[in-house]
Amino acid sequence: MNYWLMKSEPTTFSIDHLMACPKQRDHWEGIRNYQVRNMLRDDFQQGDEAFFYHSSCKIPGIVGTMTVVSDPYPDDTAFDPESPYYDPKSDPENPRWYRVDMQLKEKFNTIITLEQLRTLPALGDMPLLRKGNRLSITPITLKQWKIIHKLVP
C-alpha cells in the first residue's frame, strides 16, 4: 500500500473532469518522463491512494483523493498519431509508456493550497515542496498523508 501525489493542470484535466466520468474513473495517461514512468510501472498497486493536485493554475494545491483501481498497463495513446501524447518511438511490442486507472475517492470542500503546505515543517522533505521538483507523480509517506488529511475541514 503506497501513497502518491499526482499533478494535473486543471485546464487539461481537473478533479471535476474526473468526477464527471462514468464511475468517477478514468485513465491517468500521457506520462512521458522516465522517472515517473518507472514509479508508475514498478511501484503502483491497486488500492494505493493518491492526492489529486492542481498545478500551473491560479491557486496550486491538493483538491481531493483518488484510489488506484488497475495495475499499470501500456499507455496506448503513445501509439495513436492523433493523440497529443503520441510517441512514434514507443513500440507496441515493447511499450515505453504506462498508465493506470484512477477512481475519485473524495473531493475536498476547499483546496489545500501549496502555500498552506509550505507552512508545515513536518512536510519539509516532501518531494513536491523541494526546489526544482517537476515530477508529475511523487511518493508520499503515510505520516505526510495523515498530516495533510488533517488540514481538510
Added chain:
DNA sequence: GCCAACGTTGGC
C-alpha cells in the same frame, strides 16, 4: 511573461 531547474537531443 519571467525564469530556475531539470530532462532530452544530437554533434563531436
Added chain:
DNA sequence: GCCAACGTTGGC
C-alpha cells in the same frame, strides 16, 4: 561519453 543548446515544467 561529454556537453551545449534547446524544450518543458510550474511557481511566481
